[in-house]
Amino acid sequence: MYETEEARLKQLKEHLDQQSLPLxxxxxxxxxGMERACREKRQARRRCKRIFGSVAVVALLLLTxxxxxxxxPVFAQxxxxxxxxxxxxxxxxxxxxxxxxxxxDYYQEIGVTQTIDDKTLTxxxxxxxxxxxxxxxxxxxxxxxxxxxxxxxNLKAEGxxxxxxxxxxxxxxxxxxxxxxxxxxxxxxxxxSQNQSFDLSVAIKLKDQETVFxxxxxxxxxxxxxEVYTIDKKVDIQGQQxxxxxxxxxxxxxGVKITIDPTNTMKILQFEDxxxxxxxxxxxxxxxxxxxxxGGEDGxxxxxxQSNYFSQPKKLYLRINKVQALNVEEVFAEVNTETxxxxxxxxxxxxxxxxxxxxxxxxIMKNMxxxxxxxxxxxxxxxxxxxEVETPTTGKYGDEEATHWDLNFGRTDxxxxxxxxxxxxxxxxxxxxxxxxx
Numbered sequence: 001m002y003e004t005e006e007a008r009l010k011q012l013k014e015h016l017d018q019q020s021l022p023l024x025x026x027x028x029x030x031x032x033g034m035e036r037a038c039r040e041k042r043q044a045r046r047r048c049k050r051i052f053g054s055v056a057v058v059a060l061l062l063l064t065x066x067x068x069x070x071x072x073p074v075f076a077q078x079x080x081x082x083x084x085x086x087x088x089x090x091x092x093x094x095x096x097x098x099x100x101x102x103x104x105d106y107y108q109e110i111g112v113t114q115t116i117d118d119k120t121l122t123x124x125x126x127x128x129x130x131x132x133x134x135x136x137x138x139x140x141x142x143x144x145x146x147x148x149x150x151x152x153x154n155l156k157a158e159g160x161x162x163x164x165x166x167x168x169x170x171x172x173x174x175x176x177x178x179x180x181x182x183x184x185x186x187x188x189x190x191x192x193s194q195n196q197s198f199d200l201s202v203a204i205k206l207k208d209q210e211t212v213f214x215x216x217x218x219x220x221x222x223x224x225x226x227e228v229y230t231i232d233k234k235v236d237i238q239g240q241q242x243x244x245x246x247x248x249x250x251x252x253x254x255g256v257k258i259t260i261d262p263t264n265t266m267k268i269l270q271f272e273d274x275x276x277x278x279x280x281x282x283x284x285x286x287x288x289x290x291x292x293x294x295g296g297e298d299g300x301x302x303x304x305x306q307s308n309y310f311s312q313p314k315k316l317y318l319r320i321n322k323v324q325a326l327n328v329e330e331v332f333a334e335v336n337t338e339t340x341x342x343x344x345x346x347x348x349x350x351x352x353x354x355x356x357x358x359x360x361x362x363x364i365m366k367n368m369x370x371x372x373x374x375x376x377x378x379x380x381x382x383x384x385x386x387x388e389v390e391t392p393t394t395g396k397y398g399d400e401e402a403t404h405w406d407l408n409f410g411r412t413d414x415x416x417x418x419x420x421x422x423x424x425x426x427x428x429x430x431x432x433x434x435x436x437x438x
Contacts (some may be wrong), residue, residue, distance in 0.1 A: 013156040022306055025039060028412045060281060095283055098134075099306030101127055101251055104310045106224070113219045118143055121202060121213040128219050130226045131250045133161065135183040135200060144176045154201040155185050159193040164294060186304075188296070190226060190248070204323040226250040227309070228438050237323055237431035245300075247437050253287060253304045260299040267331045270375070270424050276437075278313035320433040322377065326425050333378070336417040337361055337409075343417055350426050351377065352403075358412040363405040368426065372398040375424035378407060383414035 051191040084364035101107060106127060113122045120140045125343060127134040131311040133155070139145065153165050169181040183200075196219040203212045227249040234243045239262040260268055284306040295301030306314070326346060334343040337356040345353075347399055352363045365373055376396055381389040397404050407420075 005367065007126040017199065024311050025239055039293045059161045075386055084280050085202065093304050094262045095287070096250070097226055097248040097309065098127070099308040100307065106251055106310075108219055108221055110217050110219075112215055114213050114215045116211050116213065119145075119204075119206075119211055120213060123200060123215055123217050126217075126219055127252060127287055128196065129223050129251045130187070130192055131248070131255060132184065132186045133198075133219075134252065135185070135301075137181060137183065137200075137202070138370055139179040139202075139204065141177055145206065146176045148179050151183070151203040151205050152201075153183055153203075155183075156199040156201075157193075157197060158195045159191070160198075161191055162317075163186045163187040166300045171374065172205075184206070188294075195221070196220075196222070208411075213375065224251055231318075231435060231437070233435055234261075235433050235435070237320070237433065240266050240268060240323075240325060240429060244435055249307065249309050251309045253307050254284065254309075256303045256305065258301050258303065260301070262299055264328075266325040266327055266429070268323050268325045268429075269331075269422065271320055272324055272428075273304055273322045274318070276305055276308055277317045277319050278311065279315035280307070280313070282308075282311075282313075284308045285312060316437040318435045321430060323429050324427060325429050326422060331422055333422055334417045335361065336400065336418055338416055341417075346427065348427065357411060360416070361407045361409075365403045365426070367400070367402055368397070372423075373403050373426050374404070377422055377424040378405065379421035379423045381407075381409070381421075382419045384417060386416065389418060 040411060053165045061080040066309045078342040079112060107125055108128070109125045111125075113120055115121075119139060122138045122140070124136045124138055126136065135155075139148070148171065150168060153167050155165075158357045164186045165183065167181055167183045168185075169179070171179050197216065198219070199214065201212060201214050203210060205211075225250045228248045228336040229249070231246055234241060239265060243259045243261070245259055248257070256274065256345070258271075263375060274286065287306060293303045330344060330346050333345070335341070335356065336343060337358055340356050342353040349361055350368075351365045354362045356362065363378075367373070375396065378391075381391055383389050392408045393406075393408045395404075
């Protein structure tokens, strides 16, 4: 741990020690988080297949979710001062880049609405740059919206690159007539078109009745250009090599493009502590609520960090000190769900197959250092015949002693063993990578 980070963590601990959170509120927050993670995981899988179905470059789409948070009073006041944005405080907190976007008046109000029956959708505002667009919207009704589900989202525009969506929010139990959410559309490549007119479709389901909103809107002001830094530097962490190709700094996010060396004996799964650091020691870490990375089977990935676009530091560095990695032969977990065996389980056996059958599998890991492992670690499933087995619902929860993962399989006529792709695993390689960006 570095001195600046350690000092900040100490200050944060002292601050949190002075705060109170009733147990009932904590329990509600945990339940909301579990419900949200499960629902959004199902939505994310459907979106990935739809958006990327014809594109062969996708190997990784990680979504992280924020459930219940306490917001900086200064930040909350700044957000609340913008008409219509005050209700989205919890959807943009915990991200220094979005904080800076608001502070620098880069959020643009839209205010376009559509009413269908007794429900009205309003596109409140957007944040648009060359890497993506965040759309803040509200659905209101005189009737209760409790149980509302967002079935799908679609965004169209002339020349818009294909990309990935993340969306989904837990309804405030005290505001049953209002649903608010933030849609993050992450472009697959830089969007440099002068066209800023979009068509947003939102399909919702309430009490078995589907409503499809279609709202055209135009972003009034032109986007700010991204800053692209070519790095092209090969680095090594405990014998595993990768190349930092370039760093793209935009208002919404920072993209770090990396190519993994195909001759590595281990597969790097996660760059868990990747961060930017300026000359004063200020840090910008991973995206906390949205798409955190995507990439392809050719070993090329783009990882996203919180943006320092509006900070304009004199010096800027990319820091990496720890990555998750597994031996190549262990990257796909071979599991026989009928016998309950993990056939090629990593030697450390940190994650155990607790129980399984052809409908369901449950994994467990004892918490290390009193900390929960914060990742969904399993991805796609392929059976012994090479056929895909969908996992329509997955869940993750933790207690004081362990972290649990649940997978439910979409069919039971598959042939064992299943090959489950691992996206994360608590096996770490450590180093001290510091690359000067400017």
